[in-house]
Amino acid sequence: MEADNYSKELDVAVRVVHLACSLCMKVQEGLVSKSSDHVKAKDDDSPVTVADWSVQATVSWILSEYFGSQNVSIVAEEDVETLSNADSAGLLDVVVSTVNKCLAEAPKFGLKKPDNTLENFQVLDAISCCNSRGGPVGRHWVLDPVDGTLGFVRGDQYAVALALIEDGQVVIGVLGCPNYPMRKEWLNYHHQHYRAMSKSLLPSPHSWDEGCVMYARRGTGEAWMQPLIHGDEKLEWPNFAKLIQVSSVDDPAQATFCEPVERANSNQSFTEGLAQSVGLRKQPLRVYSMVKYAAIARGDAEIYMKFARAGYKEKIWDHAAGVLIVQEAGGVVTDAGGRPLDFSKGVYLEGLDRGIVACCGAPLHDKIVGSIFASWDSSNL
Numbered sequence: 001m002e003a004d005n006y007s008k009e010l011d012v013a014v015r016v017v018h019l020a021c022s023l024c025m026k027v028q029e030g031l032v033s034k035s036s037d038h039v040k041a042k043d044d045d046s047p048v049t050v051a052d053w054s055v056q057a058t059v060s061w062i063l064s065e066y067f068g069s070q071n072v073s074i075v076a077e078e079d080v081e082t083l084s085n086a087d088s089a090g091l092l093d094v095v096v097s098t099v100n101k102c103l104a105e106a107p108k109f110g111l112k113k114p115d116n117t118l119e120n121f122q123v124l125d126a127i128s129c130c131n132s133r134g135g136p137v138g139r140h141w142v143l144d145p146v147d148g149t150l151g152f153v154r155g156d157q158y159a160v161a162l163a164l165i166e167d168g169q170v171v172i173g174v175l176g177c178p179n180y181p182m183r184k185e186w187l188n189y190h191h192q193h194y195r196a197m198s199k200s201l202l203p204s205p206h207s208w209d210e211g212c213v214m215y216a217r218r219g220t221g222e223a224w225m226q227p228l229i230h231g232d233e234k235l236e237w238p239n240f241a242k243l244i245q246v247s248s249v250d251d252p253a254q255a256t257f258c259e260p261v262e263r264a265n266s267n268q269s270f271t272e273g274l275a276q277s278v279g280l281r282k283q284p285l286r287v288y289s290m291v292k293y294a295a296i297a298r299g300d301a302e303i304y305m306k307f308a309r310a311g312y313k314e315k316i317w318d319h320a321a322g323v324l325i326v327q328e329a330g331g332v333v334t335d336a337g338g339r340p341l342d343f344s345k346g347v348y349l350e351g352l353d354r355g356i357v358a359c360c361g362a363p364l365h366d367k368i369v370g371s372i373f374a375s376w377d378s379s380n381l
């Protein structure tokens with residue numbers, strides 16, 4: 001692919017992820033400071049919030065506006081089932097007002113805003129039209145409006161992830177990480193620190209959070225990072241960007257590995273054994289969401305491993321943006337058998353061999369995949 005391709009798509013995607021992050025930051029502040037009934041449980045018991053629906057509606061509206069509602073195919077996580085229930089009228093009103101407030105700010109990010117505030121049915125349409133199944137042919141946007149919703153409701157790490165797939169390959173990846181901390185060690189303790197520190201010790205959340213949007217275009221060998229624009233600061237657009245690169249560490253003893261926080265989402269006893277056999281000495285960095293990919297891409301950690309329970313099928317929106325950014329920043333991402341992830345088979349990463357291994361470089365990656373090969377049969381996964 002030509003490196004100059006997709007400039008308009010990337011530009012709009014980066015701006016809308018900034019816009020979505022600003023929406024999420026406001027909603028998260030509200031959730032954490034007041035208790036709220038705006039968190040619902042989905043059928044699988046995972047949470048969904050006003051922010052998940054509002055970001056999906058906002059991104060969908062902007063993409064349709066710029067690329068034409070007839071042409072745009074979006075594969076995204078949320079649907080409107082809960083929101084359309086008669087007993088969710090109050091929730092829908094909050095989503096609609098959140099979307100309208102957010103879109104009113106779009107010009108600050110150099111994006112169009114609607115001529116009139118959106119009606120309930122328009123917001124529901126914007127969410128429900130993101131029902132594409134993707135596949136091997138054509139262009140498909142892939143959106144996780146809030147990845148790591150559990151982290152989000154706990155006042156911790158989460159990400160907004162937007163990618164573009166063309167003919168089965170990820171060509172653009174954009175990842176917004178509003179709570180990315182100033183110091184990488186704080187990735188591990190973010191939530192605990194928030195809770196343990198009194199408000200007076202934390203003069204403003206911004207002295208704690210760096211917040212960033214990362215992005216990459218396939219085949220460029222470059223991954224970029226922009227600072228997030230916080231709160232009411234006057235936004236100077238275009239924002240500046242700096243190149244990011246993976247860590248150059250290839251000694252396992254010096255390497256840090258990331259994994260999901262929840263034991264239900266990845267087999268932590270298996271990774272513990274793997275870490276021992278490869279010679280990883282540091283404590284695992286357990287972080288919610290695709291911020292784990294972000295940490296690898298910016299060189300704050302060296303390895304990310306996720307081994308979901310047998311039978312769980314990984315979804316493309318949980319990985320597409322992060323995988324491309326890590327690869328373009330110089331890293332290697334495969335399944336546990338060493339094969340590339342296949343984004344061409346629809347909503348799921350079909351054929352994924354056991355789990356996902358993302359590393360800052362080939363030497364560490366080879367060691368991990370080799371060790372999985374050697375230890376799999378004796379493991380209890």
Ligand SMILES: Nc1ncnc2c1ncn2[C@@H]1O[C@H](COP(=O)(O)OS(=O)(=O)O)[C@@H](OP(=O)(O)O)[C@H]1O
Pocket residue numbers: 046077144146147148149150151259260261262263264265266287288289290308309312315318
């Ligand atoms: N059982 C199970 N196994 C593996 N993965 C699952 C499972 N259930 C859900 N999910 C998906 O995992 C996404 C969150 O992954 P994380 O790496 O952030 O996990 S964790 O919250 O840190 O434990 C999460 O993304 P969000 O729903 O966007 O938060 C889910 O898509």
Ligand SMILES: [Mg+2]
Pocket residue numbers: 144146147148317318
């Ligand atoms: Mg997700």
Ligand SMILES: [Mg+2]
Pocket residue numbers: 052077144145146147148149
């Ligand atoms: Mg999500």
Ligand SMILES: [Mg+2]
Pocket residue numbers: 046047077149
């Ligand atoms: Mg979810």
